[in-house]
Amino acid sequence: MNRTLRDIPLPDIKGYFGEYGGSFIPDVLQKVMDEITEAYLEIKQDKSFQQELQSLYRNYVGRPSALFHARNLSNKIGGAQIYLKREDLNHTGAHKINHCLGEALLAKRMGKEILIAETGAGQHGVALATAAALVGLKCHIYMGVVDIAKERPNVTRMKILGARVVPVTRGTQTLKDAVDAAFEAYLEDPVRQIYAIGSVVGPHPFPMMVRDFQQIIGIEAREQFQEMTGRLPDNLVACVGGGSNAIGLFSAFLDDRSVSMYGVEPSGRGLYAGQHAATLTLGTPGILHGFRSYMLQDDAGEPLPVYSVASGLDYPGVGPQHSLLKDLERVNYVTAGDKETIDAFFELSRVEGIIPALESCHAVSYAMGLAAKLASDQTILVNLSGRGDKDIDFVMENYGKDYCPE
């Protein structure tokens, strides 16, 4: 590849990151997407909007989120130094609030009445329900019944926050199907509703807009890391579902050639059809949910069933900018499986006193392996995208006896 990142506007005016992205949607929605793009580009330049958002980040979310040197973990491994960007400390417990507040403020400015969205783990749903409550909008969250059963506490939180949780029974009853159901609802009423997509996926402008709202992670982390260590991190590690927390961290470092980046996808029970959701690792380019990107699909173009112990990573597509970063070989896309993920869940809990979200555990697990291979003067910055409160019942029911002997 002789193209470099600097040659490519991210994205171009049609929403393309190289050959990925774009907008493949029925005309009913195209008109609305154009309106959202226009409104977004306007508020991006608007000082009062940006001030309002920054002030909420500070006083409502609790930003900047901490950067923590995980010394115990690093020492125990005996390799590179691991640092955690503590997005788990954000209000609502994950990075999702960063873009939800942006989307909710935008919706309010556009005169929308109802925020709708899909959710997998429930983190995006909770964050959006929270943002909706704050800015005074209604909120409808579409969630597969499989995920509803697995993520009880988040379902309860959404209801307490006043959101309507709509159970999705179609297809595999997980994240992909929740996206389908949310799109269907959006098509019915694209005027009063706005579909606040939960990651850097979907038609233009969402991969760009959600990325922009999440960039705060990398901007802060870069500054904090330099302040703490006097240099840049050697490695970045983040989990990749749709790719929002990863791109939020990576964006601030894309031009720093000395910084290696790792996006960690779930290999689930193993890299066999239906047992994983390692889209960039095993996928091929295709078009799903309104955008072109790598996806897990069969020869005919049907999306394949996906699986991960982390509901929030359980998706057969991935944000288009990640597809470009893969082709450019700027980011290494790697995997972590269920087993290592659960190990990391308990390890971080017991060594540092931090219970991480199962999604984030994929990044922690990969970073632990990477650290073991590197010298102790090397550094790894991990995006700890969320906290594990939502996962404790599920983990204890399924793995408790292996890790918590009486």
Added chain:
Amino acid sequence: MLETTIRNKLAQKDILLMTHIVIGYPNLDTSFEVVRTMVEAGVDLMELQIPFSEPMADGSVILKANQDALATGITVDQCFDFAQQVARDYQIPFLFMTYYNILFKYGVEAFAERMAECGLCGAIVPDLPPEEADEYLAAMNRHGLAPIFIFAPNTGETRMRQIAAHGSGFIYCMARKGVTGLQTDFSQQLGGHLAHCRAATELPLALGFGVKDHDDVQFIKGKADIAVVGSEAIRVLDSQGVAAVGDLIRSLR
């Protein structure tokens, strides 16, 4: 050419009927039976949908038909063979309807070439806007196939003209927002929308989404050229069987 065929038919009838099936729902044998029944009941053209598991523009009835058809293991190749056979057996125009990833994975040029070989006349791809359609339009043109585009109820006049400039055969007008298969209000407002569509293009107009009975078709007469019946035919097939689909079609005009 599809447009000429439609115009010739319109010289004899005041409204044409287009019906829709999902190929392989509930199985291929029944699909053949349904096509035969519909043609014998006098439909003027037909949409054959290649099943896709995420049919973004379709509501629950057609979604389920797509998923059930896929569950039988039907392949895109079988859909081509099916189309070839019905196009050989019956003298009405047949169109493919499907979602863009099916074409993209098959190879857009190869897909169009095979469509032409099978005797299909055109295609409706609801998630492919003209802006993203350069390769598709070139392939369809090369093989003498009509790319059918869609006017939505919120499509403005300028955009309608842009869309129409890329389409041929006819324009598919949605009677309302949302997905297929739900209640449509056949009201004055819809009449107004169709008048705008008419003003934006010389192409014949089809009206679909929620068309289900004689009254709806009467309403469409004079405002559009083709009435499209989709979900209702599947509902009747599910509840009353193939013969009743013929009765439904005959009751419409």
